[in-house]
Amino acid sequence: MQATEIHDPHGAGLLLTLFVMLAAAKLLAELFERLRQPAVAGEILAGVLIGPACLDWVRPDDLTGALAGFGVMFLLFGVGLETKPSALLRVGRTATLVAVLGVVLPFAAGWGLMRIRNEPQVEALFVGAALVATSVGITARVLSGMGLLDSAAARIILGAAVIDDVLGLLVLAAVSSLAGGSANWLELGSTAALAIGFVLFVAFLGAPVVTRVAPRVGQLRAGNALFAVSVLLCLGLALAATAIGVAAIIGAFLAGLALAEATEHEHDLHQQVRGVTEFLTPFFLVNIGMQVKLDVFGNPSALSLALWMTLAAIITKFVGCGLGAAGLGLRGAAQVGAGMIPRGEVGIVVAQLGLGLGVVSDRIFAVVLFMAVATTMIAPPLIRPLFAGAKEPDGR
């Protein structure tokens, strides 16, 4: 009989998908913690296990993609809430240097590696662009779990990730318009101005505006208005960011930053946001693991390129960003360099764009996908020991 469909014609399958993703994530997180490995790596591995690469229980689709997107968005929103804008602005100069060096070196390496192997020029430029953008979600998750978001290195990483994303947008816009035939410098200039203007405007004026408006939110009649207004600000700025071309997570991070000072003592608000984050973040991590495909291993030339590409992606970010943060000393520089390694969903999206424009082949897309997932999985085991002395880890 149709018992399972009676109350819920579509929902039961979906519920099962979510349960499997969440249960696998939490089981492997616990296992990894017991093996003294980062929980984040366990949750990504859970995605590899249940995804198409191994058991094929769950396949990435629109819905898991949407949950993953909301997961990393709320993750960065929560990190922003814990970060004082003033503390971030204080490390602005170092963060800028870290971001610039962390863009130039990986781009050159990605482009050069492709050209050495006689791949087409435009495709090489796209791969360079895909190597540029750091996905800061993973690092933020590891450091937030260790209670180290307020360390100097963490603040530099967060600031550099914002600047890195704007630079990555400009690189990608330039490369995309080159793919179309010739660069439209006027359009590039306006894209740059908009993106930089948005980030500076929200970073500098967001907090003062929120601090002035916050007391009025308290006068609203609807229950729990502060939470509703905060979530709307997060969604609204994420939306504005994507409209301008910056990643949604940067908008969400800036929204958190704007709210950080005004809501510093709102314990319940922080816990409510944390609830949403804790619920959604595993879907982000598992979804990364589910992107793993094994077909690249069937092609020796693609596999060799993928391995070289991953190595180049790791070394150039580590060295580039580390150099930028040399003022922190050897250990601090290594912390910043390692924290900027993960490319995650941002690298994948860049390659997807090239695929859509017809300038990136399926083979090279698989190579970039490998690089994006590999850099993301390698980062947590590097980050944790580098930061471990700073404070006793609380189990993540």
Place this chain on the structure above:
Amino acid sequence: MQATEIHDPHGAGLLLTLFVMLAAAKLLAELFERLRQPAVAGEILAGVLIGPACLDWVRPDDLTGALAGFGVMFLLFGVGLETKPSALLRVGRTATLVAVLGVVLPFAAGWGLMRIRNEPQVEALFVGAALVATSVGITARVLSGMGLLDSAAARIILGAAVIDDVLGLLVLAAVSSLAGGSANWLELGSTAALAIGFVLFVAFLGAPVVTRVAPRVGQLRAGNALFAVSVLLCLGLALAATAIGVAAIIGAFLAGLALAEATEHEHDLHQQVRGVTEFLTPFFLVNIGMQVKLDVFGNPSALSLALWMTLAAIITKFVGCGLGAAGLGLRGAAQVGAGMIPRGEVGIVVAQLGLGLGVVSDRIFAVVLFMAVATTMIAPPLIRPLFAGAKEPDGR
């Protein structure tokens, strides 16, 4: 240029949908509160406004449906967390009487109304079944906002809603098998035994098991393990409930109930669950409003049937459930009767099932849809004044 697609090829449209739904819900909630009307009614009306019936900005689809489903699931999970199982079991006898009378009268009325108008027998039985099942989410939301979940009437409503759902399942199973030609009594019996066994098992043994296991959760290494385990229990029991044929929200409510005593003093856990609930519940309410279609108004005979059906649905639940709770006195009986009126998503799903089996016509489906949405929208303005004297409302 393709700026909006650069980092987020599919996500931006989705983000916009969510922002519009949430912003409309919160704006109308605030407006309704200022007009001294229930916020819940405002949030449903927001769905009518932005949905196909009016502005057509957002259409219900798989994703809004999924968010709505999770919204009402977490809403009931949160309500369960605030409800002591012992307090619920104490009102068991009254709740059973309320549920039984609240099933018999609406079923007879729905069936009778159809037969008077010479509609086919099987279709009449389906409409009767669609009038049976209360959707307790709306009432729970109103009472939780008023801080009245621990009142006697609220406890009876919650208990009756669980029993009502099991009875509704049995009515629907009987009607469905009649639609297939003849009733399979053996299968009906096993469905009944499974559903009743599941509810009794979780209601009586859930809390003791959780209380025994809870200390071990504290020994887990992964961060915030209590929240992760709670969410997994909610998803797991919701899944088990749908597998048995009971609504997912009943499983989620029972999961909350099982955790209520063990987590009574875990303030942060409650706030984290509240965060997820507050984030997702507006999608449930707005999604109900978005179901409103105006085509029933173009057909005078359908409109007259829809109005009579709605009236019958309201009166029979109010009188049936009120009679069952007569022991509470006139006011308490009226509170219980009004609280059981909303049919919401449960009534819609029953009619969808009949549509899928080919025994309910499009015209009658539109009539049931009207009844389900109308009973849901009418309930909050009835419930609030009936409960208002019990405690000063805090704004919802």
